[in-house]
Amino acid sequence: MNENVLLSIENLHVSFYTLRGVVRAVRGLNLQIRTGETVALVGESGCGKSVSAHAVTGLLPVPPAKIEEGKIFFDGQDVLQFNEKQMRGLRGVRVGMIFQEPMTSLNPVFKIGDQIADVFRVHHRIGKQKAFQMAVDLLDKVKIPEPERRAREYPFQLSGGMRQRAMIAMALASPKPGLIIADEPTTALDVTIQAQILHLLKELQKDIGVAVLLITHDMGVVAQVADRATVMYAGRAVEQGTVEEVFSDYRHPYTHGLLHSLPGNPEYRGAKRLIAIPGTVPDLRSLGNECPFANRCSHVKDRCWHEFPEETTLTAEHRFWCWYPTNLKAEDAHER
Amino acid sequence: MARYILQRLLLLIPTLLGVLTIVFFMTALSPGDPARVMLGERANAQQLEQLREDLGLNKPLGEQYLIYLKRTLRLDFGRSIRTGRSVMEEIREHFPATIELALVSMFLATFFGIVIGVLSAVKQNTWLDYSAMIGALTGVSMPVFWLGLVLIMIFSVGLGWFPTGGRMEVRLFFEPITRFYLLDSLIILIRDGDPAYLKSSLQHIILPAVALGTIPIAIIARTTRSSMLETLRQDYVKTARAAGIHERRVIFRYALKNALLPVVTVIGLQFGLLLAGAILTETIFAWPGIGRWIYSAITARDYPAVQAGVIIVSAFFVGINVVVDILYSVINPKIRLR
Ligand SMILES: Nc1ncnc2c1ncn2[C@@H]1O[C@H](COP(=O)(O)OP(=O)(O)O)[C@@H](O)[C@H]1O
Numbered sequence: 001m002n003e004n005v006l007l008s009i010e011n012l013h014v015s016f017y018t019l020r021g022v023v024r025a026v027r028g029l030n031l032q033i034r035t036g037e038t039v040a041l042v043g044e045s046g047c048g049k050s051v052s053a054h055a056v057t058g059l060l061p062v063p064p065a066k067i068e069e070g071k072i073f074f075d076g077q078d079v080l081q082f083n084e085k086q087m088r089g090l091r092g093v094r095v096g097m098i099f100q101e102p103m104t105s106l107n108p109v110f111k112i113g114d115q116i117a118d119v120f121r122v123h124h125r126i127g128k129q130k131a132f133q134m135a136v137d138l139l140d141k142v143k144i145p146e147p148e149r150r151a152r153e154y155p156f157q158l159s160g161g162m163r164q165r166a167m168i169a170m171a172l173a174s175p176k177p178g179l180i181i182a183d184e185p186t187t188a189l190d191v192t193i194q195a196q197i198l199h200l201l202k203e204l205q206k207d208i209g210v211a212v213l214l215i216t217h218d219m220g221v222v223a224q225v226a227d228r229a230t231v232m233y234a235g236r237a238v239e240q241g242t243v244e245e246v247f248s249d250y251r252h253p254y255t256h257g258l259l260h261s262l263p264g265n266p267e268y269r270g271a272k273r274l275i276a277i278p279g280t281v282p283d284l285r286s287l288g289n290e291c292p293f294a295n296r297c298s299h300v301k302d303r304c305w306h307e308f309p310e311e312t313t314l315t316a317e318h319r320f321w322c323w324y325p326t327n328l329k330a331e332d333a334h335e336r
Numbered sequence: 337m338a339r340y341i342l343q344r345l346l347l348l349i350p351t352l353l354g355v356l357t358i359v360f361f362m363t364a365l366s367p368g369d370p371a372r373v374m375l376g377e378r379a380n381a382q383q384l385e386q387l388r389e390d391l392g393l394n395k396p397l398g399e400q401y402l403i404y405l406k407r408t409l410r411l412d413f414g415r416s417i418r419t420g421r422s423v424m425e426e427i428r429e430h431f432p433a434t435i436e437l438a439l440v441s442m443f444l445a446t447f448f449g450i451v452i453g454v455l456s457a458v459k460q461n462t463w464l465d466y467s468a469m470i471g472a473l474t475g476v477s478m479p480v481f482w483l484g485l486v487l488i489m490i491f492s493v494g495l496g497w498f499p500t501g502g503r504m505e506v507r508l509f510f511e512p513i514t515r516f517y518l519l520d521s522l523i524i525l526i527r528d529g530d531p532a533y534l535k536s537s538l539q540h541i542i543l544p545a546v547a548l549g550t551i552p553i554a555i556i557a558r559t560t561r562s563s564m565l566e567t568l569r570q571d572y573v574k575t576a577r578a579a580g581i582h583e584r585r586v587i588f589r590y591a592l593k594n595a596l597l598p599v600v601t602v603i604g605l606q607f608g609l610l611l612a613g614a615i616l617t618e619t620i621f622a623w624p625g626i627g628r629w630i631y632s633a634i635t636a637r638d639y640p641a642v643q644a645g646v647i648i649v650s651a652f653f654v655g656i657n658v659v660v661d662i663l664y665s666v667i668n669p670k671i672r673l674r
């Protein structure tokens with residue numbers, strides 16, 4: 001596990017101190033990413049995925065955000081101890097980010113090529129023209145047709161899919177790309193474009209050898225591209241393993257619910273709310289030490305209301321946090 | 337872009353025609369006989385008839401309107417009743433003073449307004465932000481004439497730093513070149529190497545410019561602040577930060593250019609309103625501009641002068657709005673490339 005670890009998030013706790021109370025957005029997240037692999041962070045909207053990603057790149061708004069506990073290592077260095085300057089040596093240099101909304105994530109008043117060239121110029125000592133040419137080359141690399149022309153256009157002149165490609169190009173404009181954090185990169189796109197963007201990410205990853213932290217609420221996306229997955233619920237990891245393990249040997253009732261809200265029916269894909277699991281996500285301000293899934297869980301027993309489950313390790317990668325896990329074999333039999 | 341500009345310019349025609357029409361009917365349909373008002377109670381019937389004849393007031397309204405339009409388009413506003421001189425001539429003499437004052441005020445207001453607004457937004461909810469916004473609130477609620485008097489009391493009468501009025505020390509008699517005194521005195525400085533003129537004209541313009549610029553500074557600062565706060569929340573700002581771009585550059589390049597879009601509109605509006613504010617400011621600071629000139633024309637019931645002054649100021653207001661629209665489209669590619 002330890003060899004080639006690029007990013008290591010250890011026991012991360014993040015809270016937001018708001019006027020209406022303390023929102024405990026992330027509680028004790030552990031996550032490792034090795035060089036060149038794709039790790040998915042999956043969970044419903046509001047479970048703390050983006051907050052975790054922003055903690056890595058120092059983009060949390062402080063205040064109201066506060067990192068209460070935990071460590072984040074990138075290439076062996078403790079990121080949380082970085083000053084502003086060191087952080088900029090990480091952002092855009094080693095870690096690129098892609099966000100959900102290609103409509104709003106590019107600056108509307110600058111040309112696409114200039115925006116990417118600007119990133120080049122932050123990190124390389126090169127002239128404007130050279131940087132622009134490099135931007136055009138990158139646009140070509142992310143398969144934007146007619147890159148010279150597109151580089152001279154503004155975001156509103158591009159389609160959603162093309163804008164997301166441009167975002168990817170920007171994330172790649174770093175000198176030594178090590179990790180790309182893609183925060184719901186395909187959620188705002190329609191299904192065919194989704195597949196193209198995921199394919200592109202996968203291809204680039206093979207080409208350049210970057211690791212990808214893929215944030216999504218869609219198990220379908222996880223199946224398409226990830227090597228490993230961490231399932232999050234209400235600020236906690238509830239199950240973690242290789243994609244194989246999570247899809248075919250899951251133990252947590254929530255993972256079960258996530259997978260079953262995906263019945264091959266395209267209508268369910270991309271749905272923000274889980275149709276298969278009754279009930280709603282608990283209020284993050286009022287959670288104590290109970291299992292946060294208790295109010296929606298069909299396996300719930302008294303213990304779940306008092307104690308968050310201990311970690312159960314099944315294999316080198318596969319672990320889960322549940323007192324009364326789904327016994328897959330038995331349930332399969334039951335369903336048939 | 338060219339098409340957009342042409343479109344805006346063509347729209348000027350009906351707008352200006354509307355302005356001219358309103359000014360005409362306001363004068364023509366206002367109660368009272370202009371001839372009587374101008375000549376006073378003691379004029380006899382023959383004098384009144386003569387003046388009506390001169391002003392064309394005996395003709396049917398439609399004909400009067402057409403004559404008025406024709407003359408106005410030739411920029412012929414007739415003669416001032418007060419001075420007997422050509423109204424256009426007088427406007428040409430007084431307008432540069434107002435433009436100069438307005439430009440300096442607007443420059444101060446734009447520069448300080450944007451700087452204060454950006455700082456307040458970046459340091460939101462700090463003492464800097466609170467004091468700037470309290471200052472802005474005070475600024476907008478301050479009557480211009482009162483502020484002008486206070487400035488004169490403190491800085492002219494009390495401290496003696498600035499003169500109480502006028503554009504240039506009287507002993508520095510000089511032949512105006514462009515009638516923009518700052519420009520003229522700069523030319524003199526370069527030509528003759530004499531800095532006294534520039535110093536004097538700067539000293540004279542500061543207090544009226546501050547008085548006139550206070551409300552615009554406050555309004556521009558508030559608009560910039562709220563627009564900037566809104567912009568800093570946008571995803572593309574996060575994108576720029578995530579790409580490792582320096583925070584200062586994120587604020588002053590990536591965020592500010594977007595945040596300025598609504599500010600440009602406000603600046604244009606304020607510039608137009610400034611011309612209205614100029615009447616009070618110019619009167620208080622004895623600034624020989626169009627505002628003070630209109631004020632004297634009104635008190636003297638100088639109909640042709642008042643009419644011409646209103647037309648010129650309105651046309652200017654309309655013109656500024658067109659310039660602002662064009663400027664807006666220059667910084668907003670969505671409009672420019674439509
Ligand atoms: N700026 C903020 N202020 C207060 N609460 C926040 C803020 N940002 C996020 N949160 C809270 O943190 C929780 C996790 O948010 P997020 O990580 O964005 O969810 P997601 O998993 O959908 O990406 C949410 O409940 C949200 O309300």
Ligand SMILES: [Mg+2]
Binds near residue numbers: 051
């Ligand atoms: Mg999110």
